Amino acid sequence: xxxxxxxxxxxxxxxxxxxxxxxxxxxxxxxxxxxxxxxxxxxxxxxxxxxxxxxxxxxxxxxxxxxxxxxxxxxxxxxxxxxxxxxxxxxxxxxxxxxxxxxxxxxxxxxxxxxxxxxxxxxxxxxxxxxxxxxxxxxxxxxxxxxxxxxxxxxxxxxxxxxxxx
Numbered sequence: 001x002x003x004x005x006x007x008x009x010x011x012x013x014x015x016x017x018x019x020x021x022x023x024x025x026x027x028x029x030x031x032x033x034x035x036x037x038x039x040x041x042x043x044x045x046x047x048x049x050x051x052x053x054x055x056x057x058x059x060x061x062x063x064x065x066x067x068x069x070x071x072x073x074x075x076x077x078x079x080x081x082x083x084x085x086x087x088x089x090x091x092x093x094x095x096x097x098x099x100x101x102x103x104x105x106x107x108x109x110x111x112x113x114x115x116x117x118x119x120x121x122x123x124x125x126x127x128x129x130x131x132x133x134x135x136x137x138x139x140x141x142x143x144x145x146x147x148x149x150x151x152x153x154x155x156x157x158x159x160x161x162x163x164x165x166x
Contacts, residue, residue: 035117036117036118039117039118039119040118042079042118042119043118043119043122046079046082046083046086046122049083049086050086050087050090053087053090054090054092058093058094061087061090061093061094061095062094062095064087065084065087065088065093065095068080068083068084068087069084071083071084072084078108078119078120078123079119081104081105081107081108081123082105082108082119082122082123082126084104085100085101085102085104085105085123085126085130086101086126088100088101088104089101089102089126089129089130089133098130098133098134098137099134101126101130102127102130102131102134105123105124105126105127105130106127108120108123108124108127109123109124109126109127109128
């Protein structure tokens, strides 16, 4: 009996403390706060969606890309733009196109409104990552070309030495 009373008293105290220390939800959030909350949910949904698509078979991934492309052509919203760019930047897909993803994200990342919402912040982060991967790819291509040029020079030197009379 004492345990039940103590447990009830303890639960009542915790509930009272929770009511005191937790912010009470306001029935009507101002427009900016509502927009920010909705955008935060959209960002989480986009991340979840990307994880799901990454685990799909290639044919199913292609269907998702087509659906996202159609969504973007009908609704040119920031959400549809980021969704399509995420799919285009998804590594390991047959349809990956990081250049196109970067060009789609650039308007969102380049624009600097006074207080960017979560969706634009996420787009900026994604744009930075995709742009960095593109820079690394260009640098790797340059290094490969330089290496190929050095190999060609080396082959010419070896051929000259072999053609020289001894």
